[in-house]
Amino acid sequence: MSGLLALLDDVAAIAKVAAASVDDVVGQAVKASSKAAGAVIDDAAVTPKFVHGFSAERELPIVWKIARGSLFNKLVILLPLALLLSLFAPWAITPLLMLGGAYLCFEGAEKVWHALNPHDHHAEKVYAEKLADAHLEEKKVSAAIKTDFILSAEIMTITLAALPADLSIWFVAGALAVAGMIITLVVYGAVALIVKADDVGLHMASAGRLAATRTLGVWIVRSMPGLMWLLVVVGTAAMIWVGGSIIVHGLHELGLHAPYDVIHDLAGAAAQAVTTAPGAVAWIVTAVLDGLIGLLLGALLIPLVKYVIAPARAVLGKRTGAKAG
Numbered sequence: 004m005s006g007l008l009a010l011l012d013d014v015a016a017i018a019k020v021a022a023a024s025v026d027d028v029v030g031q032a033v034k035a036s037s038k039a040a041g042a043v044i045d046d047a048a049v050t051p052k053f054v055h056g057f058s059a060e061r062e063l064p065i066v067w068k069i070a071r072g073s074l075f076n077k078l079v080i081l082l083p084l085a086l087l088l089s090l091f092a093p094w095a096i097t098p099l100l101m102l103g104g105a106y107l108c109f110e111g112a113e114k115v116w117h118a119l120n121p122h123d124h125h126a127e128k129v130y131a132e133k134l135a136d137a138h139l140e141e142k143k144v145s146a147a148i149k150t151d152f153i154l155s156a157e158i159m160t161i162t163l164a165a166l167p168a169d170l171s172i173w174f175v176a177g178a179l180a181v182a183g184m185i186i187t188l189v190v191y192g193a194v195a196l197i198v199k200a201d202d203v204g205l206h207m208a209s210a211g212r213l214a215a216t217r218t219l220g221v222w223i224v225r226s227m228p229g230l231m232w233l234l235v236v237v238g239t240a241a242m243i244w245v246g247g248s249i250i251v252h253g254l255h256e257l258g259l260h261a262p263y264d265v266i267h268d269l270a271g272a273a274a275q276a277v278t279t280a281p282g283a284v285a286w287i288v289t290a291v292l293d294g295l296i297g298l299l300l301g302a303l304l305i306p307l308v309k310y311v312i313a314p315a316r317a318v319l320g321k322r323t324g325a326k327a328g
């Protein structure tokens with residue numbers, strides 16, 4: 004009997020350790036995935052356009068298809084690549100992270116440019132051409148999943164870089180998997196709410212029994228354009244801020260300390276100059292300066308992408324198509 008009790012005690016101890024490990028994995032996953040806020044917000048802002056134009060009953064099934072593709076991107080393709088990277092080429096994490104940060108800066112700066120130059124309809128024209136060609140639902144889902152892959156790669160890289168370096172490979176795998184699932188749930192849960200909010204508002208406005216319900220429904224419908232605009236603005240700002248922060252910290256880790264030190268000193272000086280919430284002031288100054296660096300880098304990348312990278316990709320695509328033909 005004593006032997007059985009000892010065995011049960013050992014099993015209980017192992018269960019406690021396992022439970023603590025699960026808690027640690029989830030905690031690290033949540034903490035690390037929060038670093039990817041900019042890419043997450045951009046993902047939530049980009050996806051609804053792929054659902055536009057379909058009937059109301061097809062919106063949620065399309066969102067579900069894209070969400071499944073996003074999970075496949077993160078868990079089946081990017082997670083193993085991230086583990087291989089952490090095992091065999093940890094030195095490459097920072098450069099790859101900076102490459103992703105530069106991409107975020109470019110995307111954010113390009114959105115700012117189009118907002119300031121409304122007569123430049125290049126992006127809208129390209130998007131309209133894509134919509135005209137995307138008659139089939141599967142084509143739009145495929146396009147959304149491809150876009151998600153780029154953002155998911157950035158999210159997983161940021162999450163990997165945010166994890167402590169002394170974790171075991173299994174702990175890293177668990178944290179990345181949990182982070183990927185949490186982020187996908189948050190992003191596509193938000194997308195589902197966004198794309199169905201106007202339908203819910205219309206139903207409340209037309210079929211609500213109480214005047215307050217009908218008024219709320221009208222308010223929801225009328226507020227959706229403003230909400231989408233706010234989501235785009237916040238997503239753009241987050242991309243520029245996160246991208247600039249990644250670049251500054253990456254340069255610091257690679258030995259170029261000047262940008263990081265200047266920002267740190269200015270933030271510290273601003274915090275010392277106030278008596279209320281110095282920590283918040285330091286964070287705001289740091290975020291603003293990181294964002295300015297991100298915006299400047301993104302602005303420099305716009306002509307590079309437009310006049311060098313895009314033409315080179317077009318030529319390469321033609322050559323690849325000619326060889327295939």
